Amino acid sequence: MDLKMDFLTRLAKALAKQFGDNCEIVIHDLNKASLDSSIVAIENGHVSDRNVGDGPSMVVLDTLTKKPEEIEDQLCYLTEVDGKMIKSSTIYIRDENGEINGIFGINYDISPMVAFQKEVKSLISVEPLENDESTHIYHDVNNLLDDLIRRAVKLIGRPVKYMTREDKIKAIQFLNEHGAFLITKSGDKISNYFGISKYTMYSYLDKELE
Template sequence: MLTDDKLKFLSQIGKALAQQFGNNCEVVIHKIDPEDMNHSIVMIENGHVSSRQLGDGPSQVVLESLKKDPNRLENHINYLTRTHDGRVLKSSTLYLKDEQGNLEAIFAINYDVSNLIVAENVLKSLTKTEDTGKSANPEVIPNDVNELLDDLIQESVRLVGKPVALMNKDDKVKSIQFLNEKGAFLITKSGDKISKFFNISKYTLYSYIDLKK
């Protein structure tokens, strides 16, 4: 469990990093409490970067971490994410564990590199003679848990490759088990929204979760 002393220490580090690298550097601490993941953010600096604030909910990375064996969690350093308004962030995620090896907090750094990418593209346009670039598809950082749930549902639909109206049972099972693996059902009242979206009962929903792949 994340103690007040640990949170204070981590918050000091987070504040120092945010001040060191300026307003484009967001630092977030998520407290891991499976009983209340709707309000996981217990510290945030420069929250304007992702439009989040103290008391907001988790990102997809946080939810996924709860579905994994803590012993297999490895720090994820230097990868791309993006905000819903299209800004690109350079991110790092650190998994913090207690003495028993249980995940107790996630320390995340998100640096807005959008302006740097614009400058880079301008320079490339002056030096390149042939466009060989490839588009990236970074993970979206949601503003709240409802937005995160909507994103996950749409991702499950893209996974199947057809709209809900055309899905058969196997398609829906695939989508729902994907959502379970991503931690969607850790969000409060997510079962109601997901069962309504897929036009099935909650009993059917949970039976699909339990089906073996």
């Protein structure tokens, strides 16, 4: 075994060990008398169901139809093998004259990851809120109350100083429906914000808007 092939074989073993059973590393020798058995080394051959002594892939055959100067390494492209989704890279081995005499291939079965990606996407998908408001988890309930007041003002569509009595009733009832009054001492802050007394504020809770 020459030094180049020795290195490539050891590299194949290292990559297969590093990335696990789903990573196939294959070496083709294009100088063999018969290309029917171009594979001279392979790790994790179960990925493509191939062994040492098996014949060339379509990539190998395509290589032999082109001029060496027209050929470039092909990295991270998608192939399909018996229903598996394979992420592949093809690196061409050249001699001192630039002639291609071998191929170093990396084939990674990403089918399990694609399936997992679909499961995760399904798991994390959410439906938009009807009021188009995203929920936020606050560490301080005062910040939560501030956010509820902001949403109440947004619902009315005008600053407090321009709100009518009916506007304020609607805002107060919105806050009640969203649990603002469950926050300790929220009544003081809400009544001050809307410029009304606490008595008036609580009377708004019982009002029916026309």
